[in-house]
Amino acid sequence: MALLEANNITIRFGGITAVNNASLKVEKGSITSLIGPNGAGKTTMFNCISGVYTPNEGEILFNGKRIDGKRCFQICAGGISRTYQIINLFWKMTALENVMVGFHPRIKSSILHSLLGTRKQVQEEIELRQRAMEYLKFVGIEDTWNMISKNLSYGQQRLLEIARGLASEPEIILLDEPVAGMNTAEKAEFNKLLRRIVDKGVTVLMIEHDMNVIMGVSDYVYVLENGVMIANGKPEDVQKDPAVIKAYLGGDE
């Protein structure tokens, strides 16, 4: 059984069909990539999986259970975390606080404990701060911990989103164009980070345009064009697929 399975997803916005009968499977422990030209429907597919939209047709299974129709916060708490194409941080909070928000669905102290500030809750908060620091170290931006997130560089903001996403201890993390805006050195560093994420036991589903990243690290690739899944397979096979080449290079018949 695949960890995550989207079967025959269709979603329409008014007249346009953003995703049309598309399916994908993500195996546990893999790095799976979703690629496609601009406007293909990749982000829309992520939004369906993470609960922002409910697909008009089709079903989404996580560990064999239906999750389509659930709300975002429920899906996050259920073990699917994500980052955003347009960076979506808590802009007035420090880097450390951003990661600490990520812990939210895993915090053991109840609301009542929080109101009363019981010793257990205070202790947990101290541990959370330390663990948040570890997540910042994990993505390599620990020296920014006390900076307001909007003052971080673009690349650091992307990494902070990943750290925050990992803090909710997901089984799978969805990364929407994680290297967009990163420089070459940061990209090389990111490839190593991806491996460490998988080694941690977190499965990765990633949208990316950068072919070097895709071909270097992906175990499996899906190609979406105009909402339709036109190809899938190992990166080297997909690269040779005529339909994919046509979609990417444009080209006439």
Add this chain to the structure above:
Amino acid sequence: MLQRKKNYLLPAAGATVLVLAFPFLANAFGYTYAITLACYVQLYFIAVSGYDVLFGYCGQINMGLAGFYAIGAYGSAILNEYCNIPIILSMIIASVASCVVGAILAYPCGKLQFHFLTLATIAFGNIINQILSHSPGGITGNFNGMYTQRPSLFGFDMTSTTSYYFFGLVCVIIFAVIKYHVVHSKLGRAFSAIRDNVKAADGMGINVRLYKVIAFAICALFTGFAGSMYAHLVGFISPDTFTQKQSVLFLTMLIFGGTTSFGGSLIGVVALMLVTESIRTLTGYQTLIYGVIIILVVILLPKGVFGELIGLKNRFAKKNRKHSGEVV
């Protein structure tokens, strides 16, 4: 670090002595009215602190604060008057009732955006005010208002304003501690996350609707309790107090002092109390003056007086560090 603690020790001790000695000094110098004003500062501070949780931390507006203030005041007065419930208990029950009403109001309002939330909460305040003046069976005394008693605890009578001042001090400490816990927990973090970025908060596993309801409920609890403190302080309550003007006053206090701090709430309360006292005779112009203050503060001191002071202090500290050649 230790050095810093020492620096704070003296002012803190001084402030404590001043707060404890205040009513005796005021009595000694014959300014007994100052003690009453200090009691107002205490109860306003509680209300504004609660509002800070909702508005400052969670970013949600509530223009119907006077409604919750009324539920606390009339609730406690009626429970004591007609059900013979001892006063402190009646205050607690009334503020819990206010809290519950806050949660019930917040549930449908949770979906509303800023402007619509403003309108809905204004409507709530007005409805409560209407009920006060047209109550079933005239239980609130309608336009005539109703008289209230001073509490007594374990035989310790609080008929003197001085003893009520110390009772208020204990209440302030209790509510400040609750607010401190709220702010330094997952609650406060979830509130700030909702204020900063609702979409991301939802995506990070925060039940936005639930946490908005909690923020409203906390605000209503604080405001309700402040209302009950007010009722038993002044001895007489009437619908005139619980109008839109009161809600605007709370908002002005919070914005003037600055949000997301204790200092801001305190400065805002004291400053606006002084303003209110000096324009007491200008009835009818008060809301206008509050409005002007809000506009001036929003333009000139966007972080509020306390927020700007802290900003200045930090800038000064940075400069000093640079001058002393320390690596920043």
